[in-house]
Amino acid sequence: MVAEHTVKAFDEDITRLRGMVAEMGGLAELSIAQAMDALVSGDERLAAGVIARDRRIDQLEGEVDRLAVRVLALRAPMAEDLREVLAALKIAGVIERIGDYAKNIAKRVGHIEGHKRFEPLTLLPMMNELAGDMVHDVLTAYAARDPVAAADIVQRDAKVDAFYDSVFRNFVSYMVENPATISSVAQLMFVARNIERIGDQATNIAEVVHYAATGTYLPDREDVMPPSGSS
Amino acid sequence: MVMIPQPAVSDAARLPRGGVAVALVCGLVMVIVGASVVLAGLVVVAWLGTLWLMRPEPAVEVRQAEEPALSRRAMIDLIEPFGVPVLMLDGQRIAAANAAARGELGGHIVGQDARVALRHPEAITLLDSREGSVTVRGLTSPRSIWQVRRVAVDDRFSLIELIDRSAEADISRAHTDFVANASHELRTPLASIIGYIETLADPDARIDVPTRARFHATVLREARRLQYLVEDLMSLSRIEAEKHDVPRDPVDLGLLVASIGGELVVTLGDGRIKVTAEPAVVPGDRQQLDQVIRNLVDNSIKYSDAARPVELRLTRGEREAVLTVTDHGEGIHPDHIPHLTRRFYRTDPGRSRAAGGTGLGLAIVKHIVERHRGRLDITSRLGQGTTVSIRLALLATPEPTGG
Numbered sequence: 001m002v003a004e005h006t007v008k009a010f011d012e013d014i015t016r017l018r019g020m021v022a023e024m025g026g027l028a029e030l031s032i033a034q035a036m037d038a039l040v041s042g043d044e045r046l047a048a049g050v051i052a053r054d055r056r057i058d059q060l061e062g063e064v065d066r067l068a069v070r071v072l073a074l075r076a077p078m079a080e081d082l083r084e085v086l087a088a089l090k091i092a093g094v095i096e097r098i099g100d101y102a103k104n105i106a107k108r109v110g111h112i113e114g115h116k117r118f119e120p121l122t123l124l125p126m127m128n129e130l131a132g133d134m135v136h137d138v139l140t141a142y143a144a145r146d147p148v149a150a151a152d153i154v155q156r157d158a159k160v161d162a163f164y165d166s167v168f169r170n171f172v173s174y175m176v177e178n179p180a181t182i183s184s185v186a187q188l189m190f191v192a193r194n195i196e197r198i199g200d201q202a203t204n205i206a207e208v209v210h211y212a213a214t215g216t217y218l219p220d221r222e223d224v225m226p227p228s229g230s231s
Numbered sequence: 232m233v234m235i236p237q238p239a240v241s242d243a244a245r246l247p248r249g250g251v252a253v254a255l256v257c258g259l260v261m262v263i264v265g266a267s268v269v270l271a272g273l274v275v276v277a278w279l280g281t282l283w284l285m286r287p288e289p290a291v292e293v294r295q296a297e298e299p300a301l302s303r304r305a306m307i308d309l310i311e312p313f314g315v316p317v318l319m320l321d322g323q324r325i326a327a328a329n330a331a332a333r334g335e336l337g338g339h340i341v342g343q344d345a346r347v348a349l350r351h352p353e354a355i356t357l358l359d360s361r362e363g364s365v366t367v368r369g370l371t372s373p374r375s376i377w378q379v380r381r382v383a384v385d386d387r388f389s390l391i392e393l394i395d396r397s398a399e400a401d402i403s404r405a406h407t408d409f410v411a412n413a414s415h416e417l418r419t420p421l422a423s424i425i426g427y428i429e430t431l432a433d434p435d436a437r438i439d440v441p442t443r444a445r446f447h448a449t450v451l452r453e454a455r456r457l458q459y460l461v462e463d464l465m466s467l468s469r470i471e472a473e474k475h476d477v478p479r480d481p482v483d484l485g486l487l488v489a490s491i492g493g494e495l496v497v498t499l500g501d502g503r504i505k506v507t508a509e510p511a512v513v514p515g516d517r518q519q520l521d522q523v524i525r526n527l528v529d530n531s532i533k534y535s536d537a538a539r540p541v542e543l544r545l546t547r548g549e550r551e552a553v554l555t556v557t558d559h560g561e562g563i564h565p566d567h568i569p570h571l572t573r574r575f576y577r578t579d580p581g582r583s584r585a586a587g588g589t590g591l592g593l594a595i596v597k598h599i600v601e602r603h604r605g606r607l608d609i610t611s612r613l614g615q616g617t618t619v620s621i622r623l624a625l626l627a628t629p630e631p632t633g634g
Contacts, residue, residue: 015324019344026350029369053352129373136373143347144339 013071014081017064017088018143024060024095025139027053031102032135032198036128038109039191040121050106057099064092080215087212091142091205098135098201101194108187118181120174120188124195127163131195134160134202142209150209151218153202160199167192254278306388316393320345323358332393335371349391354379361389366396412575416460416590420453427453456589463591467574470519470598477604478516481626484552485510487517488545491524495543503532508545511552513623519599524554526592527619531558533586535616551622559616568609572597596621 031050038046068089071077077085112118134156141149171189175182210218258275262268307327310317316332318325318340325348328341340348345358351367357379364380370393371377378394427450430436431443438446485508492506513520524543531541535558542557563571567578575590600607600621611617 015342015344019323019346022344022347022350023352023355026346026355027352029350030352033369133373136369139350140337143343143350144337146339 010071010075010077010081013067013075014084017067017071017085020060020064020067021088021091021095022139022143024057024064024092024099025135025142027057027060028095028098028102029132029135029139031057031099031106032128032132035102035105036125036132038106039112040125042109042112044109047106047109051103054099054103057096061092061096064088068092083212083215087142087208090208094201094204094208098198101198101201104194105191108191111187112184113181118184120171120181120185123167123170124188124191127160127167127192128195130156130160130163131199131202134199135205138202138205138209141206145209145213147210147213150206150213153206154218157199157203160196164192164196250282251279254282303388306384306390310390315395318345318348318391318393320358320389320391322387326388335393345391349379357381409574413464416575417457420457420460424450424453424457460589460591463589463595466522467591467595467598470595470602474598474602476602477514478519478602479514480517481512482515482517482520483510483512484508484515484520484554484623485545485547487520488524488543488554491521491528492543495528499532503537503540504528504543505540506543508543509547511545511547512626513552513603514626515603515623516599519602523596523599523621524556526596527554527556527621530592531556531560531617531619533588534558534560536560547625548622551624553620553622555618555620557616557618562613562615563609563611563617564613565611568611571609572607 031053034046035050037043038050068085071085072082075081112121134153137149138153140146141153168189171185171192175185178185207218210216254275257278258271261271261274303321303326306319310319310327310329313329314331316335317329318332319327323345325340325343325345328336328338328348333340336348346355349355349358349367349370351370353365353367354370357363357365358381360381361383362381364378366376366378368374368376370379374397376396376399378396380392380394381389382392383389427446431438431446431450488508489506492504492508495504496506528541528543535541539559542555544555544557546553546555563578567576570576571578572593574594577588577590596619597607600623603623605621605623608620608622609617610620
């Protein structure tokens with residue numbers, strides 16, 4: 001736990017900073033879920049909502065930036081406090097990227113033909129759920145400053161990557177068999193790629209959470225797990 | 232942390248003595264310097280007027296400065312024992328969280344910005360408004376559903392209550408799970424039938440006669456299980472289909488209990504079941520009520536202590552007939568009781584299958600009782616046994632009115 005500061009204003013700044021990061025995270029989480037819902041149901045209004053929400057995320061990122069810079073300049077925090085501010089700054093940047101990926105998925109909603117019973121589409125919600133859960137849990141780890149939970153999330157990215165590999169192969173063979181659907185499946189290919197990136201970004205957040213809480217870096221991911229499933 | 236004391240505003244401050252004195256001195260100086268007395272008087276009056284207009288509003292401020300400090304501690308103590316998670320907010324910061332909230336959201340939330348604990352956008356809009364209620368998904372675990380309600384205590388403090396709605400969402404989910412479960416349940420006996428038949432049909436496999444007989448017995452048992460399962464599934468779907476159609480045929484439940492009881496005494500042997508029945512006529516579906524009684528007795532026999540009889544009893548109350556089936560088995564853990572009527576729910580899957588259960592018996596009972604607009608209660612004490620009771624309204628007999 002962070003000890004209380006003699007300067008109450010500093011304490012308040014940190015609290016506010018964390019609050020804003022959490023708010024960004026909540027928005028991004030909702031966007032991830034809704035982008036997929038919109039894609040599966042073909043609901044363009046829902047998709048428009050996701051796209052609009054991204055602006056709010058960007059705006060919050062700007063606010064986090066400004067506040068973090070102000071705290072750094074005015075209070076010159078040290079050690080744990082410095083890590084806390086840097087973590088907020090970094091995580092806000094990553095969440096902004098996640099928001100972009102969700103927006104990207106939402107933008108493809110209008111481009112999938114005959115989506116109702118489109119077989120390749122049935123693979124994506126589960127993959128999205130995996131990545132979305134990672135984001136959810138990493139934000140909870142951030143809120144709790146829990147390095148153990150953070151380290152655990154890094155491990156889970158392998159599942160999303162494996163899923164991505166199988167989805168990729170599945171899509172390729174589907175396109176070979178049904179050339180008429182290539183343009184739609186190609187869109188879904190980008191969606192799968194975006195989801196995979198969301199999983200990666202969740203591990204990036206996890207690493208920052210771990211660093212902020214302990215001051216040590218997690219071992220390099222590539223050393224722990226070789227990429228799986230590549231043929 | 233030292234709280235900055237708010238300036239205490241008392242009656243003394245209500246009359247700005249300093250200001251009045253300065254105004255009077257100013258008027259005096261004006262007269263001394265040589266201004267007209269009338270002008271000086273006007274200036275003093277105007278000055279005093281503005282002082283009077285700008286006097287602070289003391290009553291409200293005095294309360295705000297003192298009461299929260301008092302009630303804050305009291306409020307924390309007040310919310311602590313609540314079963315539902317409750318947070319107390321000081322502005323946007325979480326000043327306190329009760330045990331239930333710390334359990335659900337983690338102990339780290341106290342002292343944090345409320346957005347850290349409730350980051351869902353809907354919840355955040357609630358934090359921006361004074362009072363209200365929203366339903367959010369994924370507050371704790373990703374698929375949980377919570378109703379978040381905010382109540383303002385005063386301008387500074389507010390309470391947030393979280394109500395878990397995940398269970399209600401589970402019910403609709405249960406329906407989709409059903410198909411998956413049913414296919415799973417059907418597949419298991421099928422797989423074992425196919426396996427044994429393949430072995431038996433294999434010309435290269437040298438199987439001696441006793442093993443062959445055992446294999447045949449297993450195939451037969453699994454095929455029976457499949458048959459029961461299909462029958463149970465069919466009756467379940469039939470009951471579901473007509474659940475809004477309340478049965479009205481008069482059925483003498485006492486007679487029915489007595490006849491099933493007599494039959495069971497013969498098949499199970501004396502000493503396994505004890506039957507007592509009073510005549511009681513209820514509106515119902517004879518065949519379905521028959522099924523209820525048989526399913527309940529079946530269950531009890533399966534799980535009861537073999538040395539002590541299962542008690543099947545029908546009593547006639549003022550307005551309702553009460554059917555109870557009591558066994559003296561090992562009882563059911565309270566954690567399981569709410570789920571017993573769910574399809575394919577088993578407290579001990581291995582034992583249930585070994586006993587030939589389909590996992591649908593109590594689900595069927597529940598649906599039949601519901602169709603009859605009756606009530607099903609299960610009470611159990613570990614080590615002592617279980618009692619299932621069903622209450623059905625008696626058939627309304629036209630009262631013989633005088634004349």
